Amino acid sequence: MSIYQLEPGVVARCLFCRQNAVSVRELSGRTFDLRDEYDLRFDESMRVPICTKCGDVYVRGASLQRFSEVLERLYDERKRKAVEEFVSVIGHEFADVPRHRWEELLGVSPGYISRLLKGSRNLSTPLEVLMRGVTREPKQTLRMIGYSRRLPPALAARIK
Numbered sequence: 001m002s003i004y005q006l007e008p009g010v011v012a013r014c015l016f017c018r019q020n021a022v023s024v025r026e027l028s029g030r031t032f033d034l035r036d037e038y039d040l041r042f043d044e045s046m047r048v049p050i051c052t053k054c055g056d057v058y059v060r061g062a063s064l065q066r067f068s069e070v071l072e073r074l075y076d077e078r079k080r081k082a083v084e085e086f087v088s089v090i091g092h093e094f095a096d097v098p099r100h101r102w103e104e105l106l107g108v109s110p111g112y113i114s115r116l117l118k119g120s121r122n123l124s125t126p127l128e129v130l131m132r133g134v135t136r137e138p139k140q141t142l143r144m145i146g147y148s149r150r151l152p153p154a155l156a157a158r159i160k
């Protein structure tokens, strides 16, 4: 029988790590990496063959389609949240600094943050790193950005 069509309760050998550890399991609650995002927590109920040793998931066809769609959605949500949290922090803590000054500072075009929020642009890894830095440790991150960019006076004053 194909490992992709494993019956519940049956254990098969993993094609990847060669351990006898593949069985049909619930994916909900398990975490997966996708491109530059880590530990995306699967939030839908789906039972598929998975290796409990190496985590290899045996899906194809419609199951693969659904599995991928969930991960892509979680990926988009993770990225969008990074932008939303950034916007929230700069709105609260740096209300006197207009958004276009931040865009200038981050090296993106005017209106880029809005396009990220709308999802019409993808948040790159380096920009996400900077945004998350500003969100978590605003002053420390501004100091770091200041090593290579001229900070607007309103921001430079905040980190003195």
Ligand SMILES: [Zn+2]
Residues within 6 Å of the ligand: 014, 015, 016, 017, 018, 019, 021, 051, 052, 053, 054, 055, 056
């Ligand atoms: Zn395995």
